[in-house]
Amino acid sequence: MRPFAYARAHSADDAVAALAQNPGAAFLAGGTNIVDLIKIDVAMPGMLVDIGALPLAAIDVAPDGTVRIGALARMSDTADHAAVRSGAPAVSMALNLSASAQLRNMATIGGNVLQRTRCVYFRDVTQPCNKRAPGTGCSAIGGDDRKMAILGANALCIAVNPSDFSVAMLITDATIHLRGPAGERTTPFLGFQRLPDDPARDTNIGPGELITAVSFVPSSLTRNSTYLKVRDRASYEFALVSVAAALDVQGGTIRNARVALGGVAHAPWRALIAEASLIGKPAAIATYAAAADAELRAAKPQRLNGFKIPLARNAMIRALATVGGAA
Numbered sequence: 001m002r003p004f005a006y007a008r009a010h011s012a013d014d015a016v017a018a019l020a021q022n023p024g025a026a027f028l029a030g031g032t033n034i035v036d037l038i039k040i041d042v043a044m045p046g047m048l049v050d051i052g053a054l055p056l057a058a059i060d061v062a063p064d065g066t067v068r069i070g071a072l073a074r075m076s077d078t079a080d081h082a083a084v085r086s087g088a089p090a091v092s093m094a095l096n097l098s099a100s101a102q103l104r105n106m107a108t109i110g111g112n113v114l115q116r117t118r119c120v121y122f123r124d125v126t127q128p129c130n131k132r133a134p135g136t137g138c139s140a141i142g143g144d145d146r147k148m149a150i151l152g153a154n155a156l157c158i159a160v161n162p163s164d165f166s167v168a169m170l171i172t173d174a175t176i177h178l179r180g181p182a183g184e185r186t187t188p189f190l191g192f193q194r195l196p197d198d199p200a201r202d203t204n205i206g207p208g209e210l211i212t213a214v215s216f217v218p219s220s221l222t223r224n225s226t227y228l229k230v231r232d233r234a235s236y237e238f239a240l241v242s243v244a245a246a247l248d249v250q251g252g253t254i255r256n257a258r259v260a261l262g263g264v265a266h267a268p269w270r271a272l273i274a275e276a277s278l279i280g281k282p283a284a285i286a287t288y289a290a291a292a293d294a295e296l297r298a299a300k301p302q303r304l305n306g307f308k309i310p311l312a313r314n315a316m317i318r319a320l321a322t323v324g325g326a327a
Helices: 012-021 034-039 075-080 082-087 089-096 109-114 164-170 272-278 285-296 308-324
Strands: 005-008 025-028 047-050 059-061 067-070 175-180 183-188 210-216 225-230 241-250 253-262
Touching: 012 025, 012 047, 012 175, 012 210, 025 034, 059 082, 067 082, 075 082, 075 089, 075 109, 082 089, 089 164, 089 225, 089 241, 109 164, 109 210, 164 225, 164 241, 164 253, 225 308, 241 308, 253 272, 253 285, 253 308, 272 285, 285 308
Parallel strands: 005 047, 025 047
Antiparallel strands: 059 067, 067 210, 175 183, 175 210, 225 241, 241 253
């Protein structure tokens, strides 16, 4: 571990100003990701700006029903909050299936959205990696690619995003709230996390920007949602494949649908093709299977992860059947 300076922010503006004055600085909240990366020399900030004392941990419900989750809300508190459990069960389920109880009690929502990939080559500084050192190559290609991407990957990077929470938030049409040197702004959750056209950039967060909250509006669709996570072991493991699904079924017909996949791409993957295939169709296993097949037609497996295609197909069918039933 290399030496670094430490500063404690007393307001969001203080935090943003500290990063503006120290371009090599990074924010510290729960520390469950950044501290790990510092220990293995993957991250080498010249300063850590501690934002843990900022008043950004509240989970509030606005008069119009919007649920606003502060960026410093703990994962465990968010999963257990009544407005989250009732408004978007998939989000609560995704958080409870993440990491370990100890980490969920420490890790924050903002940090979860911004966490870096768990690709073994990214975390090994002896290996070439375009995410750590652009232009050096992707060691996962032709290497141990069993857990790597099957959708949206390219020759620059085949790593996957590890966030369960982000997958579930995609089906709520959520918004991310940020504060930076230019003031406050909002951006859709969809598209905030990037595909690997520039592997070094995981998200579209701007220089010196701080996530202050994420928000979503509960609906009949989000209230009928689920999250399914398939992994090598039952706990403290990242997804091989995960599915967040929400359906609005009326009279046996699917009126609206949201589907997102995790463990299959550099960013949480919104299954827009599957959604379009579902709407207007009967809530039946054949419908769910056809939607899964349509979405996965573009999948391009690596040497060792072709099993993810049937795994994702079966997981999508199961998740959709959970929220939609089967005629």
